[in-house]
Amino acid sequence: MATRTPRGSAPARPRGRAPGAGRRRRRALAGALALTTAAALAACGGDGGGPPTLTWYINPDSGGQAEIAARCTEAAQGRYTIEVSQLPRESSEQRQQLVRRLAAEDDSIDLMSLDPPYIPEFAEAGFLAPVPEELAQRVSEDVVQVALDGSTWRDELVAVPFWANTQLLWYKKSVAEAAGLDLSRPVTWDQIVQAAQDQDVDLAVQGIRAEALTVWVNALVESAGGSVIQDTEAQPEDIELGLTEEPAVRAAEVMQEIADAGIAGPAFSTAGEDANVIAFENGDAAFMVNWPFVWPRALSGVEAGTLDASVPEDYGWALYPQVVEGEESAPPYGGISLGVGAFSEHPDLAYEAAECAISAENQAYYFVTNGNPAARASVYDDPAVLEEFPMAPVIRESLEQAATRPQTPYYSEVSSSIQRIYHPPSAVTPGETGQRAAELIQAVLAKEELL
């Protein structure tokens, strides 16, 4: 270096500065600024002090998970902060986004709200940090069995059950009474079809080519005593399907009966949960199988003045219909379990946060405010829950009978194949449809056919 100014002293400003000196100075200044910025950014990115921030990828709700995150941040007393990041609305799209991020080993995923059918896929791909043994024991206490089943893969708890959803049979009390249907006892699909025909009303079921259709098909097969997948194996070619067995045939018979009776409404092949609840609210349908969200929706409709108060007053609820008379039905199971990302930098803290999120208090809060039923059995005895959800005991009973959807890392393929073959439901033929679906699933898993 030719010249040097003493450290700390400002350089003397020479008269008659050489051209370009100003530019050099600006460059030096810009360089210093860039270095400072880089240093500041590095501090933000690393463990530059302060409590770590955990990111919880949540499914959209009415703000309940964000509130729980805030509560748990406060309970952590400065050891960590939880931030929520919202995933898309559809569970299949939530899966897609999480898979893309996790396949790229995204370490920003600390906690994630997972739809149970995709848990085996995440676990098998190594996307979930292992649940510590002691914690697994603690979070399994007081939890309905189906929620544990849905969070388990290869006999190990791989996610923490948070809330557990199930479908009920919703009916208009006035119509059921007029039809002489006793819904204090379990009823069969045949009885409901008959009642709907007699009263000239619709029975709302989810016939849309979407996940809702798989939920319905699976519940029918399980209720008839069978399973879509009889033997789950990690290798796709070893999976044994039950779609050609007698229970699957019986399930197809129920679908055919509903289609032939002409009671499923004009939008049978395009109606999902939301369309069905509209049909139920406006009186076109008097019977419906659907998730419990229909209840808070009706109450808020009354509050907003969009629904007459007499509508929810006429709501009745019962256990999911039986396929075979006298044999307990197997209602659909849904809900959310919490997984911890395998690439998270703070898996221990993330599990601590998950344990906080699923506390009985938080589950009761979530149930009452967002209408999402708890995975803990004791929450159903909470007076606040019972006041807001008079059907809470039926929900718990339904969860005790509920069955998971096929547990396999290839669930997406299985579900999409079912949707393709069982849609439209009016074209379902007992025996033949199950056979075709089984053939398609086998071919898709063997990568011999497109989906």
Add this chain to the structure above:
Amino acid sequence: MSTTTLPPGTKQEPVSAPPGGTSDRARAERRLGWLLAGPAFLVMLLVTAYPIAQAVYDSLFDFRLTDPENRSFTGLSNYAVILTDRIWWTSLGVTFFITVVTVAVELVLGFALALVMMKALKSIRPVVRAAILIPYAVITVVSAFAWQFAFDISTGFVNTWFGWVPGIGPDTDWFGGTWSALFVVCIAEIWKTTPFISLLLLAGLAQVPDVLQEAARVDGATWWQRMRRVTIPNMKAAIMVALLFRSLDAFRVFDSIFVMTGGANSTESVSFLAYRQTIARLEIGLGSAVSVLLFLCVVLISFTFIKVFKVDLSSTRGDA
């Protein structure tokens, strides 16, 4: 065949070039050309050629995103699976149907709108042009939702408004059948992209020399004769470019189908099929192969348009 005095294989050089090679000036210009165009060329390679090459490479593997360890080379077997599958041919048929129907309707409608924009009174011309172009400004997925809500059996108004048309009633489920669903998809596409085609045709109309029109008028040609003999032949290149651009666009139809039917009732397009294999099924190899085939279809369409219809892209720029 022209005759030449030069021996075969001898390179013909510009007369002004010094013997034995290009001048310094020409070399400097070429270097400058590379310097100026180089970065853009590099960016093109990165954003276009690289993903295509990656897709071609991936399509030769059995590769599932959630199971990268079991990735294996399978050669062209993914292509064999696709080309022997009925779903591929159905999707291809649906895509061709949507392309042909929408482009044909859009051409007629777009031409009419271009004429309106051309002939509209000077004072209201900007308003007319803006009104015609508004649909093109709407994001495709938003337009798809709007049309879906309009035709939906529970939330839509179409069944009520058009109840007087035979075959339409309160129970008409537009998305419950293949043809009715495709009809709505086509309507949404036509509404959305007719402005694009009309804009290109307007540019073509503006290029037809006024003197030719004037001469035809003096000769006593009717409106139809002038249209058929003067206007349309003079804007042939503009029409072909509009058709080419729109056909390529229509062939990649995705949003409307995704929103409206989710591929139900055999309404799946080739893009949707690629999405389902790659994103939903996570079979990167199979999905890449579908994408490569889609790419080849697009190349084939471009090639057909350019060669068969003899589109001269330069003439549309007015420098032909």
